Amino acid sequence: MRTLWRIMANLFKWAWRLINFIREFILNLFLLLLVLVGVGVWMHIKNANQPVEVQQGALNLDLAGVVVDKPAVTNTLSKLGSQLLGASSSRLKENPLFDIVEAIRQAKTDKHISGIVLNLRDFAGGDQPSLQYIGKALREFRDSGKPIYAYGDNFTQAQYYLASFANKIYLSPHGSIDLHGFATNSLYYKSLLDKLKVSSYVFRVGTYKSAVEPFLRDDMSPAAREADTRWIGQLWHNYVTQIAANRQITAEEVFPGAQQFIAALQKNGGDMAKYALDAGLVDELATPAEVDQKLINVFGWDKQTKDYHATSIYDYALKKQPTKGNIAVIFADGPIVDGAQTPGMVGGDTTAAEIRSARLDGHIKAIILRVNSPGGSVTASETIREELAAARAAGKPVVVSMGGMAASGGYWISTPANYIIASPSTLTGSIGIFGIINTVEKSLSTLGVYTDGVSTSPLADVSVTKALPQEVQQVMQISIENGYKNFIDLVAKSRRMTPEQVDTIAQGRVWTGSDAKANGLVDALGDFDTAVRKAAELAKINQPELQWYQDQPSFADLVFGQMNAQIRAVLPETLQSVLPAPMYDVMSMMKKQPGLFDKMNDPQNRYAMCLTCGEVR
Template sequence: MRTLWRFTAGIFKWSWNLLNFVRELILNLFLILLILVGVGIYFSFQSSTPVEAHHGALLVDLRGVVVDQPSMNNRVRQLGRELLGASSNRLQENSLFDLVDTIRDAKDDKNITGMVLQLNDFAGADQPSLQYIGKALREFRDSGKPIYAIGDSYNQTQYYLASYATKIYLSPQGAVELHGFATNNLYYKSLLEKLKVTANIFRVGSYKSAVEPLIRDDMSPEAREADSRWVEGLWQNYLMTVAANRQLTPEQLFPGAMGILQGLQAVGGNTAKFALNNKLVDELASRTAIESELVKAFGWDKKINNFNAVSVYDYQPKQTLDKGGEIAIILANGAIMDGQRTPGTVGGDSTAAELRQARLDPKIKAVVLRVNSPGGSVSASEVVRSELSAVRAAGKPVVVSMGGMAASGGYWISAPADYIIASPSTLTGSIGIFGVINTYENTLSSIGVHTDGVATSPLADLAVTKALPSAFSQMMQLNIENGYKNFIDLVSSTRKMTPEQVDQIAQGHVWIGSDAKKNGLVDQLGDFDDAVKKAAELAKLPEWQLSWFIDNPSLADIFFSQFGISIHAMLPAAIQSMLPAPLASVAMALKEQPGLFNNLNDPQHRYAICLTCGDVR
C-alpha cells in the first residue's frame, strides 16, 4: 500500500514539476519576445544612420489591402512583421496616403529610374483608392520613367493598377480576370422563423434595404433597382479608366460574357493568348525572361542576385520641411460606433475628441475630414456631427474628402462641412434610418422555457425573452421617423435644399459620387489632393503643412495585433478544412457578409448604415 502511495505521489509530483517548467518556459519566451520588440522599436526610431541611396526601380510589391487608416502606422507594422511574423500577406494593411506619397517621392528621385508593379499578393482596395493610386502612377509615368507590370495572373483589382504600366507582362499560363461587379447578401427570414426568433423592425425609407436580410428571403424590387444602378455605375467607371489606359474602347476591353467565350473558343481556351490577342497585356513571358528584361532596364544587383530595385516597403521618402499653417487631417474609417475607437471602426467619442482638439489648437487653420464609412449608430454620428459643426462655427474651414463610401451615417457626419468632395465612384447618400430589436420568446417557448412577472408599466417590462409591448413598438417607430426627419432637416439646412427636395433623393437611395454631385449632395468630384487644396483656399493659406491625427500604438498593441493576425490567418482555414464541403462553403459566405449585428451598439437602437456598400466584388 505504501509503495502504491509513493508511486501515485511521484506521478503527481512529476506532473506538477512538468507544468511548472512549461509555465516558466512560456513566460520566459514571452519576456524575451517583449524585450526584443522593445529594443527593435527603440533602435528603429532612434537610429540616425543615413539610409543608403538605392539606384534602380521602385518595386511596388503590394501585399494585402490598401485602406485609409491601417490599424497601425507603417513603421511599427513593418517592425512587427519582422519580429513576430504574420501568417498571411493578404491580411496586411497598407496606408493609401503613405503609398501615394512614396510613389510621388520616387518620381522626383534621380536614383529611381523606373517602377515595377508586382501585384500577385495585392488583395484589393475600394475604387476611389485605386483611382488615387492610379493618379500617382500616371504622374510617375508622365515624368518619363517607365512602369513595368509583372504577374502570373491579374485579378480585376490588380489589373486596374497594372493598366497604368508602360508595359504589362503576363505568364504564358496566366489570365486577366475581368468579370464585372456584383453584390450578394445572405437572407435569414426562413432561418429566423425556424428558430422562432421575432425580428422587430422599425425603418423609414423605401430603399433602406439594410434590414431586408431579416424580413425577406430575397432582394426586394426597390433594392434591386437601386443597387443595379450604382453597381453598374461603378463598373462603367472601371471600364472607362482601364480602357483609356490601354487605349481601347470599353467594348474591346470587356466584350461581355459571350464575347469572352467566343474569344476563348478561338484560341482553344488559352487565357493568356486571349489576353494578348485582345491587347489586355503587351507580352507573354516566363519569370526568367521577364527578369532578363528588367535587368536590361535597371541593371544587376550582386547582393540580392536580382535586378536593381528597392521595395516600396523599404524605400525611405525624403523629409519635407514644415512650412505654413497647419491643416488637420482627421480620418473617419469604418463603421460608426458609440464610445472609443477600435481598429476598423469610427469611435464617436474618439473622433469628436480629435475634432475638438483641432478646434482648440491655434496652429490648426483648417480641417479635412476623410470619411470612408458605411455609417452606423445614429447617436455616435450625431456626436461627431455636432463637434464638426463646432469647428466650423469657430471659424475654421471644414472640407470633407469622401473615400470609397460615405453613406448613411457617413453622410450624416459629412453634411455640416463647408465643402464636400467625392470621387466619381464614392458610394454616398443612403439617407435613411432603421431600428432592429430581436426577441426570443417563441424560441424559448419551443423548448419549454417561459417568462412571467409583474411590472408597474408595459414600458418597464422590456426583455428579449418577451414580445415587445405594443406601446413600445409604436414609440420606437415614432422615434425612427423623428430620426429620419432630423436627418432630412440636417441635410436640407446644410446643403441649401428644401426638405421635400432632400426626401426625393433620400429614402435610403445609394448614389455614386457622380450622381451625388448632380443631386447636390456633394460640391465637387475629386480626390484627397483636391480636398487639401480647397481647405487651404478657404483658410487663405498660401503655404501649408498637414497635421495627421493618427494614434500611436503601444507595445502591447503591436504584439497583440500581430498575434491576432497570425491566429486569424491560421484558425479559419484549419477549422474549414475539417468541415464537409457544403458547410465550408456556407461558413465562408457567412464570414464574408458585412456585420449586421456586431457593429450595432446605439443606445436607442437607431442606425443609419448601408450594409451593401462594402460588399461589391
Template sequence: MRSLWRIIANLFKWTWRLINFVREFILNLFLLLLILVGVGVWMHIKSANQPVEVQRGALNIDLAGVVVDKPSVTNKLGKLGRQLLGASSNRLKENPLFDIVDGIRQGKTDDRISGIVLNLRDFAGGDQPSLQYIGKALREFRDSGKPVYAYGDNFTQAQFYLASFANKIYLAPHGSIDLHGFATNSLYYKSLLDKLKVSSHIFRVGTYKSAVEPFLRDDMSQAARDADTRWVGQLWNNYVAQIAANRQISPEQVFPGAQQLIAALQKNGGDMAKYALDAKLVDELATPAEVDQKLTKVFGWDKQANDYRGTSIYDYSLKKQPAKGNIAVIFADGAIVDGEQTPGTVGGDTTAAEIRSARLDDKIKAIILRVNSPGGSVTASEAIREELAAARAAGKPVVVSMGGMAASGGYWISTPANYIIASPSTLTGSIGIFGIINTVEKSLGTIGVYTDGVATSPLADVSVTKALPQEVQQLMQLSIENGYKNFLDLVAKSRKMTPEQVDQIAQGHVWTGSDAKANGLVDALGDFDDAVKKAAELAKISQPQLQWYQQQPSFADMLFGQMNAQIRAVLPETLQSMLPAPMYDVMSMMKKQPGLFDKMNDPQNRYAVCLTCGDVR
C-alpha cells in the same frame, strides 16, 4: 523507526526543493527569454526606423495586402513582422493610401529613381476611388518621362486596374487576367430566425433601406435590386472606361461580355494569356526570367540582392512633414460606433474630440474630414456632426473628402461641411434609418424556460427573454421616424433644398458620386488633392501644410496587432479548410458583411448603415 521517518522527511524536503528549483529555473528562463525578445524587437524597430539606402534604379511597388485610408493599427512593425514572423499575413496587411501616393510622387523628382515596377502578386485590392488616386500618381510619374512597368503570373481585377497605368505590361505565358465584373451578395436570415423562433422587431424608414432586409426576407427585394443594379453597373462602367483609356482600346476589348469572352477562348483553345495579348490587354507574354532580363537592361543588376536594381516602396523613406500644419486632416474610416474608437471603427467620442482639438488650435485654419464609412450609430454620427458644425461656426472652413463610401451615417457626418467632394465612384447617400431589437422568448419557450415579473410601466418591462411590449414598439417607430425627419432636415439645410426635395432622393437610396453630384448631394467630383486645394482656398492659405490627426498606437498595440494578423492568417485558414465548402463561404461572407456583425451599440438602437456598400467584388 525514527531513521525511517527521517529518510521519508528528507525525501519530501529534497523533492520540494527540487520542485522549487525547477519552478524558479523555468520562470527565470522565461524572464530571460522575454528580455531577449524585447531587446531583439527594440533593435529591429530601431534598425527599421533607420533610413534605408535607396538603390539607384526602380521603385518597386510591391504592395501586399489592401489599401485603406487609415490602417487599423499604424504598421510600424511591418518590416519586423516580415523578418520575424514570415509573410503569411501579407494579404491581411493594411497599406495607407496617402503614403503610397506620396512615395510615388516623391520618386517622380528623385534622381535615384529612374522608373517604377509594379509587382502586385500579393496585392489584395482597395476601393475604386483609392485605386483611382494611386493611378493618378502613376500617371503623373509617367508624364515626368520615367517609365512604369508591370508584370505578373496572373492579375486580379484590382491588380490589373493599377497595372493598366504602366507603359508596358508583361504577363506570364501560362497566366491570365481575371476580368469578370462586379457583384454584391448578402446573407438573409428570415428562415433561420423563424426556425430558431427569434422575434425580430424591425423599425425603419426608407423604401431602399435594405440593411434590415436580411431579417425580414430570404432574398433581395425588387426595389433594392433595382437600386443596387444601377450603382454596381456604374462602378463597373467606370472601371472598364478607365482601363480602356489607359490601354487605348475600346471598352468592348476590355470586357466584351461573358458569352463573347467564352467564344473567343473556345477559338484559341482556352489560352487566357494569348487572349489577353490578342485583346491588347497586355503588351508581351514573358516568363519571370525573361522579365528579369528586360528589367536588368533598364535598371542594372544588384549583385548583392541577385536582382535588378530597385528599392521597395516599404523601404523608401518619405520626406518628413512639418510637425505642425495649418490644415487638419481627420479620418472617419470604418463603421461609426458610440464611444471610444477601436481598430477599424469610427468612435463618436474619439472623432469628436479630434475635431474639437483642431477647432481650438489657433494654428489650424481649416479642416478636411476624410470619410470612408458605411455609417453606423445615429447617436455617434450626431456627436461627430455637432462638433464639425461647431468648427464651421468658429470660422474654420470644413471640406469633406469622400473615399470609397460616405453612406448613411457617413453622409450624416458630412452635412456641416462648407464643401463636399466625392469621387465619381464613391458610394454615398443611403439617407435612411432603421432599428432592430431581437427577443428570444419563443426560443426559450420551446425548452420550457419563461420570464415573468412586475413593472411600473410597459416601457420598463423590456427584456431579451420577453415579448416586446406594444408600447415599446410604438415608441421605437416614433423615434426612428423622428430620426429620419432630422436626417432630412440636416441634408435640406446643408444642401439648400426643402425636406420634400431631399426625401425624393433619400429613402435609403444609394448613389454613386456622379449621381450624387447631379442630385445636389455633393458639390464637386474630385479626389483628396482637390479637397486640399478647396480647403486652402476657403481659408485663404497660400502654402497649405497638412496636419494628420491619427492616434498613435502603443508599442504593445503594434506588437500584438502584428502577431494577431499572423494568427488570423494561419490558424483560421487551417481550421476553416476542414469545413465543408458552403460553410466556409458563409463564414467568409459573415465576416465581410458590414454593420450587422460589427459593434451595434447605439443607446437608442437607431442605425444609419448601408449594408451592401462595403461588399463589392
C-alpha cells in the same frame, strides 16, 4: 486497500506535477515570446530614424494586402510582422493609401529612381476611388518620362487596374487576366431566424433602406435590386472606361461580355494568355526569367540581391512632414460606433475629440474630414457632426473628402461641411434610419424555459427573453421616424434644399458620386488633392501643409498589437484547414458585411448604415 490508496495518491500527485509543469512551460514560452517581441520592437524604434539608402534603379511597387485610408494596424506593426515573426498571410496587410501616393510622387522627382515595377502578385485590392487615386499618381510618374513596367502570372481585376497604367504589361504564357465584372452578395437570415424561433423587431424608414432586409427576407427586394443594379453598373462602367483609356482600346475590347468572351476562348482553344494579348490587354507574353532579364537590361544588375536594381516601396523612406501643419486631416474610416475608437471602427468620442483639438489649435486654419464609412450609430454620428459644426462656426472651413463610401451615417457626419467632394465612384447617400431588436422567448420555450415578472410600466418590461411589448415597439418606431426627419432636415439645411426635395432622393437609396453630384448631395467630383486645394482656397492659405491626425501607439501597444496581428494572420488559415469549405465561405461573407457583426452599441438602437456598400467583387 491501503496499498491501492497509496498508488492512487501517487498517481494523482504525479499527474498534478505534470499539469503544473505543462502550465509553467506554456507560461515561460509566452514570456519568452513577449521578451523577444519587446526587444525587436525596441530595436526597430531605435533604428527607425536612420536613413535608408535608396538604390539607383526601380521603385518596386510590391504591394501586399489591401489599400485603406487608415490602417487598423500601424505601419510599424506591419513592418514588424514581417521582420520579427514573418506574418503568414501578407494578403491581410493593410497599406495606407496616402503613403503609397506620396511615395510614387516623391519617386517622380527622385534622381535615384528611374522607373517603377508593379509587382502585384500579393495585392488584394481596395475600393475603386483608392485605386483611382493611386492610378493618378502612376500617370503623373509616367508623364514625367520615367517608365512603368507590370508583370504577373495572373492578374485579378484590382491588380490589372493598376497594371493598366504601365507603359508595358508582361503576362506569363500560362497566365490570365480575370476580368468578369462586379457583383454584390449578402446573406439573408429570415428562414434561419424562423427555425431558431428568434423574434426580430425591425423599425425602419426608407423604401430603399435594405440594411434590415436580411432579417425580413430570404432574398433581395425589387427596390433594393433596382437601386443596387444602377450603382454597381456605374462602378463597372468607370472601371472599364479607365482601362480602355489607359490601354488605348475600346471598352468592348476590355470586356466584350460573357458570351463574346466565351466564344473567343473557344476559338483559340481556351488559351487565356493569348486572348489577353490578342485583345490588347497586355503587350507581351513572357516567362519570369525573360521579364527579369528585360528589367535587368533597364535597371542594371544588383550583385547583392542577384536581381535588377530596385527599392521596395516598404523600404522607401518618405520625406519628413512638418510637425505643425495648417490644414488638419481627420479620418472617419470604418463603421461608426459610440465611445472610444477601436481598430477598424470610427469611435464617436475619439473622432469628436480630434475635431475639437483641431478647432482649438491656433495653427490649424482648415479641416479636411476624410470619410470612408458605411455609417453606423446615429448617436455617435451626431456627436461627430456637432463637433464638426462647432469647428465651422468657429470660422475654420471644413471640407469633406469622400473615399470609397460615405453612406448613411457617413453622409450624416458630412452635412456640416462648407464643401463636399466625392469621387465619381464613391458610394454615398443611403439617407435612412433603422433599428433592430431580437428576442429569443420562442427559442427558450421549446426548451421549457420561460420568463415572468412584474413591472411598473410596459416600457420597463424589456428583456431579450420576452416578447417586445407593443408600447416599446411604438416608441421605437416613433424614435426611428424622428431620426429620419432629423436626418432629412440636416441634409436640407446643409444642401439648401427643402425636406420634400431631400426625401425624393433619400429613402435609404445609395448613389454613386456622379449621381450624388447631379442630385445636389455633393459639391464637386474629385479626389483628395481637390479637397486640399479647396481647403486652402477657403482658408486663404498660400502654402498648404497637412497635419495628419492619427493614433500613435505606445510601446505596449506595439508589442501586444504585433502579437495580435500575428494571431490574426495565422488563425484564418488554420480555421480554413479544419472547416468545411461551405462553412468557411459563409464565415467570410459574414465578415464582409461591414458593421453587422461588429459593435452595434447605439444607446437608442438607431442606426444609419449601408450594408450593401461594403463589398464589391
